[in-house]
Amino acid sequence: MDKTHTAEFSQTDSIDLVLRTAQDQFVVSPQEETRLWVKNAEGSFERLCNTRVSLRTASLKSGQLVVMETRSKDGTWPSQQTRAGSSATKEEEEFHGQPGICGLTNLGNTCFMNSALQCLSNVPQLTEYFLKNRYLDELNFCNPLGMKGEIAEAYADLVKQAWSGRHRSIVPNVFKTKVGHFASQFLGYQQHDSQELLSFLLDGLHEDLNRVKKKEYVEQCDAAGRPDQEVAVEAWQNHKRRNVSVTFDPFCYLSVPLPVSHKRVMEVFFVSMDPRRKPEQHRLVVPKKGKISDLCMALAKHTGVSPERMMVADVFSHRFYKIFQLDESLSTILDRDDIFIYEVSGRSSITENTREDVVIPIYLRERTPARDYNSSYYGLMLFGHPLLVSVPRDRLSWDALYHILLYRLSRYVTRPSSDDEDDGDEKDVEGGKNIPKPGNVAGGSSQDPGPEQAGPSSGVASGSRAPTDSSPGPSHWPQRTRRKHLFTLQTVNSNGTSDRSNFNEDTQAQPYIAIDWDPEMKKRYYDEVEAEGYVKHDCVGYVLKKAPVRLQECIELFTTMETLEKENPWYCPNCKQHQLATKKLDLWTLPETLIIHLKRFSYTKFSREKLDTLVEFPIRDLDFSEFVIKPQDESAPELYKYDLIAxxxxxGGLRDGHYTTFACNKDSGQWHYFDDNSVSPVTENQIESKAAYVLFYQRQDVASRLKTKTQPGQSDPPAPPAYDPISESMDVN
Incomplete structure (x- = not known):
């Protein structure tokens, strides 16, 4: 910056002439990459990006200072280092490594960007295109669909640094800023999808380097009964009129679906009517679009209990969040839900709506002392697992229910001895009255005597109490004096509270019953460890492995005919109406480099999931000949065979995760694993895994052609097409 030269130009001269003059004056080889800056009146510098415009268009005036900058050997620009305010250490300056073996710093959840960049960086044709500066003559600064050439330049800077062999790792700050500027979804430092970043970047490069400066309008061509080959040629000619092909244009991607399993694995707890048996954990395989009845049938195969003797409930925070009907969809149950399936008495043999047994939901509560010791108020706190208990209609009395529950809890509740019982006087106000005959929960049950009816039909009424005026409840429930015993019974609402506003006054409404414990009685007679215990069925130990699928199966699914939904009909250009139709995609020709996106993320109306199916993909000789419908050149079979390059x-899952890259170096042929800053060599047998998300394949004829181009006297072959056509056929039903 301490030496200047003065030169004269016409206002009609181009900026390119200024650049060439500066190169001559400072004896800089035309092969070296340079760029110009102009110093403004306020002292700031501005890039002269478009060297094709005139001095008048660039608003250059006499006396202005123009600075020529030359790219450093490590691929950076001196001005970038000045703005960053840091300089490389001596060790970094002297570092010489294998070009392309360079990590990328994670700026904060930017592993998705690093993974996409490493994949693209290891596509030989694209990298050579930038390293040999062929992009400089094709930068399109005026394309309204582009990004003023800034994305292409930012990507070129990364490529040149990564392939200079002078860096172990680079910081992609400038590139990240450019991406966020032109695509607001990538602003900040949230996790994103590597394929989405890849799609944005390929489109940005395509438009920033588009040779067509003004795109003409073309009609979408329709077959109208003509041969496919004729229509394909016409469509391709129309595309070329708007998009002249350049080297990077083939890098479009093919999104292929994964075969989705129609089965679902669910874990449930089975609660038997036999009080001696602990709850049993089961792992069941059910239809993904099945019903609650399918869940019961799957459990029946493990337990031998009839599905008609089962009731399914979602238990949350010691209460029933929901009790399901048999015809409800399984999609309403999430994987994180705690599902309990209770054995109850069988269905009525008389009519569907007449039950001789009632299934009553039972909650467990413990009295807690009030904070104010001058008050007699006691709080009640839910604990343990709730129960669904079958009770015969003709035994719906508090006495019978107490003994049925005492039997049902006998595995973890100790019966008091005669010495433990309180022999104080007890006055039964309406001891002979029964509990009103309420309706059933989720279908209820019929008479089928089981162990829950094992208690005596009459007994000490002091073991329970019904609501009184001081304990809110429906007015039709019998009144009974209170006596402290093992536990007392209380009608509650579905939340487990005694809030009168939540009671249904209908005499047929299903009651919820709470077993209320005093802390001292609970401590003496209730075994919490035993109550919470459960056993695992043998099925829980089974590892349900998902069968791997071949990549060819995914491609076959892509080309399979599908019927369009009624909500998404096809618009017919002939009859000018929307019609029900079938849709089929076929491949007509293939690009030199094919990117295959495995659609691992599945989104439906009811669920979202990541498919971790192992997709078996070949490292070499991926043959597409069976999928291409264009008449094939039998003399060039390599045009349909591909080798993996990245x-x-x-x-991880849907909401979090980490992205990495496997890539084959174009110069050494060695595979490496790129994990942000870290780069390590790997063998080919380490590449295939359940984590594979986007695959980069290179056509087999390309490698030999690239080698031939390095020989003297060889010229570049014609650039391949930007987007190879996919034949899409529609059949109206």
Whole structure:
């Protein structure tokens, strides 16, 4: 900056002439990459990006200072280092490594961007295109669909640094800023999808380097009964009129679905009517679009209990969040829900709506002392697992229910001895009255005597109490004096509270009953460890492995005919109406480099999931000949065979995860694993995994052609097409 040269130009001269003059004056080889800056009146510098415009268009005036900058050997620009305010250490300056073996710093959840960049960086044709500066003559600064050439330049800077062999790792700050500027979804430091970033970047490069400066309008061509080959040629010619092909254009991607299993694995707890048996954990395989009845049938195969003797409930925070009907969809149950399936008495043999047994939901509560010791108020706190208990209609009395529950809890509740019982006087106000005959929960049950009816039909009424005026409840329930015993019974609402506003006054409404314990009685007679215990059925130990699928199966699914939904009809250009139709995608021709996106993330109306199916993909000789419908050149079979060159991996689930890359170096042929800053060599047998997300394949004829181009006297072959056509056929039903 301490030496200047003065030169004269016409206002009609181009900025390119200024650049060439500066190169001559400072003896800089035309092969070296340079760029110009102009110093403004306020002292700031502004890039002269478009060297094709005139001095008048660039608003250059006499006396202005123009600075020529030359790219450093490590791929950086001196001005970038000045703005960053840091300089490389001596060790970094002297570092010489294998070009392309360079990590990328994670700026904060930017592993998705790093993975996509490493994959693209290891596509030979694209990298050579930038390293040999062929992009400089094709930068399109005026394309309204582009990004003023800034994305292409930012990507070129990364490529040149990564392939200079002078860096172990680089910081992609400038590139990240450019991406966020032109695509607001990538602003900040949230986790994103590597394939989405890849799609944005490919489109940005395509438009920033588009040779067509003004795109003409073309009509979408329709077959109208003509041969496919004729229509394909016409469509391709129309595309070329708007998009002249350049080297990077083939890098479009093919999104292929994964075979989705129609089965679902669910874990449930089975609660037997036999009080001696602990709850049993089961792992069941059910239809993904099945019903609650399918869940019961799957459990019946493990337990031998009839599905008609089962009731399914979602238990949350010691209460029933929901009790399901048999015809409800399984999609309403989430994987994180705690599902309990209770054995109850069988169905009525008389009519569907007449039950001789009633299934009553039972909650467990413990009295807690009030904070104010001058008050007699006691709070009640739910604990333990709730129960669904079958009770015969003709035994719906408080006495019978007390003894049925005492029997049902006998595994973890100790019966008091005669010495433990309080022999104080007890006055039964309406001891002969029964509990009103309420309706059933989730279908209820019929008479089928089991162990729950094992208690005596009459007994000490002091073991329970009904609501009184001081304990809110429906007015039709019998009144009974209170006596402290093992536990007392109380009608509650579905939340487990005695809030009168939540009671249904209908005499047929289903009651919920709470077993209320005094802390001292609970401590003496209730075994919490035993109550919470459960056993695992043998099925829980089974590892349900998902069968791997071949990549060819995914491609076959992509080309399978599908029927469009009624909500998404096809618009017919002939009859000018929307019609029900079938849709089929076929491949007509293939690009030199094919990107295959495995659609691992599944989104439906009821669920979202990541498919961690192992997709078996070949490292070499991926044959597409059976999928291409264009008449094939029998003399060039290599035009349909591909070798793998890179893989973008995703580890984790829907909301979080980490991206890495496997890539084959174009110069050494060695595979490496890129994990942000870290780069390590790997073998080919380490590449295939359940994490594979985006696959990069290169056509087999390309490698030999690239080698031939390095020989003297060889010229570049014609650039391949930007987007190879996919034949899409529609059949109206």
């Amino acid at each position: 893989v973008s991996n995703h580890y």
